[in-house]
Amino acid sequence: MDLMNYENLKLFRDVTQMRSLSRAAAANGVSQSAVTQQVQELERAFGIGLLDRANRPLTVTAAGRLYADFCRDVLRRRDEFLVELEQVKQHSLGTVRVASIYSVGLSEMVEIEQEFARRVPSACLEVEYLRPERVYAAVLADEADLGLVSYPEPSREITVIPWRKEEMVLAASPYHPLAGRAQVAPEELKGVEFIGFDRELPIAREVNRFLKDHNIEVNHTLHFDNLQMIKEAVAHRAGVSIMPARIMFEEMAQGRLVAIAIDAPELYRPLGIIHRRKKRFHQVAQAFIALLCESPKPELGLIS
Amino acid sequence: MDLMNYENLKLFRDVTQMRSLSRAAAANGVSQSAVTQQVQELERAFGIGLLDRANRPLTVTAAGRLYADFCRDVLRRRDEFLVELEQVKQHSLGTVRVASIYSVGLSEMVEIEQEFARRVPSACLEVEYLRPERVYAAVLADEADLGLVSYPEPSREITVIPWRKEEMVLAASPYHPLAGRAQVAPEELKGVEFIGFDRELPIAREVNRFLKDHNIEVNHTLHFDNLQMIKEAVAHRAGVSIMPARIMFEEMAQGRLVAIAIDAPELYRPLGIIHRRKKRFHQVAQAFIALLCESPKPELGLIS
DNA sequence: CTTGCAATATAAGCTACTCTGAATTTATAA
DNA sequence: TTATAAATTCAGAGTAGCTTATATTGCAAG
CATH class of the missing domain: 3.40.190.10 (Periplasmic binding protein-like II)
Structure with a gap:
């Protein structure tokens, strides 16, 4: 038998609290017979009486009190667990x-x-x-x-x-020769001073492939591992770069950078x-x- | 389902410890299928996954860890209870x-x-x-x-x-006139100085009935509520008394009291x-x- | 990518447990 | 004593959860 089934634990706790099998049965929505059998089975399993039915209302033996305490503790721990579980569920x-x-x-x-x-x-x-x-x-x-x-x-x-897919554009300082253009052809980038990404970054590979595919040799002046630094460098006229248009908005609004479309549909992030x-x-x-x-x-x- | 059945608790604790359903199954002597079903049922009942089976060896989710802790605590409490129970059993x-x-x-x-x-x-x-x-x-x-x-x-x-049934004898001081006798007849007690028990004691009622039945009028000098005091009084020659023979042994051995059989088979304690x-x-x-x-x-x- | 192995999941049938309901016994109060 | 409420006993029914067999999945090695 399950010594620790929830119904059982609650049942026995209620029996000891109410000092009555029938009331505990009613409280737990089972028949009185079931409670009797449960308790008897417990007593058989433990090899010792839990309740003293000789008197009414029935009394709880030492062993019964021990088990009732056990029931109480486990039920409390169970409630605790359920609360924690609910929190975790909520969260996860x-x-x-x-x-x-x-x-x-x-x-x-x-x-x-x-x-x-x-x-x-x-x-x-x-x-x-x-x-x-x-x-x-x-x-x-x-x-x-x-x-x-x-x-x-x-x-x-x-x-x-x-x-x-994010559009990639040429980023340049407003003072750069190409700054006024709405669009540039890839070939026009030949020989420009270029600020790139660190080699190992995917975006660097893609940009370099683009340049190579168009046989464009640029003048790599600097490279960084993040866009923020590149934008800074471009703004300080260290060269031009290629980057997603969307992340330049702020600098464009401030007039620190300009974005120039590149006539190359394969260039996107x-x-x-x-x-x-x-x-x-x-x-x-x-x-x-x-x-x-x-x-x-x-x-x-x-x-x- | 029973969220707290012993086998279940142990099973889940073992699963989390061993990170394997099949090993836990083997360790608990059930089929691997049973463990799968148990855990699935738990997850269904809790409404959240307990194990992440996507990787092997399987990992335990936050909820699973919570439940495993619960299992551990309850199992520990159970062991504690069983020890206490054993003590109580031993004792009671x-x-x-x-x-x-x-x-x-x-x-x-x-x-x-x-x-x-x-x-x-x-x-x-x-x-x-x-x-x-x-x-x-x-x-x-x-x-x-x-x-x-x-x-x-x-x-x-x-x-x-x-x-x-304890034989009742006449207790007397060795210096009492009756002291040398091996046996006395009830009538011989007429008029003796008598040390009795307090009225309300059963033994007093019995002795008094005996005396009355034999039409013996004694001279009640003292009465006590316990034998020890009566023995003392008899030893100090305040009178004789009737009491169980067996409790006088020590005083008899010391020569402080003598016991005299009374010819009255109905007189016993x-x-x-x-x-x-x-x-x-x-x-x-x-x-x-x-x-x-x-x-x-x-x-x-x-x-x- | 396929192949093989081990772990896990699913399906279906069966066992055994525990519940219910009715009849019986027990404990207490009138 | 009788009346009552409570607890027990017994037999039968429904089902939870096991087992076996089979399918699926995860992972590692060829």
Whole structure:
């Protein structure tokens, strides 16, 4: 028999509290017979009487008191557990943990967050901004449900959902010779002073391939591992660079940088949603993915 | 389902410890299928995953860790309970609590205790000497399993097992005129100075009835509520008295009292074992009762 | 990528447990 | 004593959860 089945524990606790089998039976919605059998079975299993039925109302023996205490403690621990569980459920079923690279664009993320909060008010969105490799790590370690990265790379453990393609433009200082142009042809970049990304970054590989495909030799002056530094360098007239248009908005509004369209349709930055291959997504996470995918925001024809 | 069935708790704890359903199954002597079903049922009941089976070896989710902790705590509490229970069992199934009047005779009780210890070495005998009314009270309150009393009186709550009949003799000082006699007839007691028991004691009623039945008028000089005081008074020549022979042994050996048989077969002190009417006796208690009853020690023909 | 192995999941049938309901016994109060 | 409320006993029914057999999945090695 189950010495520790919930019904049993509660039943026995109630019996000792109410000093009556029949009342405990009623209180727990079972027949009196069932309670009798339960207690008898307990006594048989323990090899000692728990109740003294010789007198009425029945009394509890020393062993019975011991068991009643046990019941009380376990039931209390159970309640505690259920409360904790509810909290964890609330958290892990109600929140989406997103790890994102910095350059996804804070302002857009805020918009998405707002829309998500509107649609699923009970949900909680936790966005963490990390360097690309740490985004992958977070997803792999299940510290994030979703990752937002550029140039997403699937692997055995990682699945990619393509998200959007960002227009890449030439970033230049307003004082640069090309600054006034609305568009440039790739060939026009020959020999320009160029600020690039560190080699190992995917975006660097893509940009370099683009340059190579067009037989363009540029003059690499500096390279950094993040966009912010590159923007700074461009603004300080160290050269031009190629980057997603959207992340330059602020600097453009301030007149620190200008964006010049490049006549090269193959030049774009793909963004992707990554997640662990066999991950089961709960309601809320699914809703969030749906939100991301459903409105692939119209590519902003930046200059217009 | 039973969220707290022992097998289940242990099973889940083992699963989380071993990080394997199949090993936990083997360790608990059930099929791997059963474990899968158990865990699935738990997850269904909780409405949240406990294990992450996507990777091998499987990992435990936050909720799973919570439940595993719960399992650990409950199992620990269970062990604790079982230890306590064993102690209580040892005590309440292995000890006989006896409440006895003083005048049952300490020396004989020691003998009985020794014999009992020889027969049931695991047992523990707790003898408590009390005034008669407190013996009844102890039995009623289940503070004693058995009571040893004289002139036992059954009641609704109390059952009597007749135990033995003690010879009653005339107790006198060695200096008393009757001291040399081996036996006296009841009539010879007419007019003697007599030390009696307090009226309300059963023994007083019996002795007085005996005297009245034989039309004997004695000269009541003193009365006490206990034998010890009466013996003292007799030794100090305040008069004679009637009492069980056996309790005078020591004083007789010391030459402080003499016992004289009384030619009256109806004069005896009945001793009885009392217990609560519907009491269930365990092995050890039954053995003790058997010991008491089996050897109704030969009435010691005291003088011989 | 396929293949093989080990772990886990699913399906279906069966066993055994525990509940219910009715009849019986027990404890207490009038 | 009788009347009552309470506890026990017994037999039968429904089902939870096990087992076995089979399918699926995860992972590592060729």
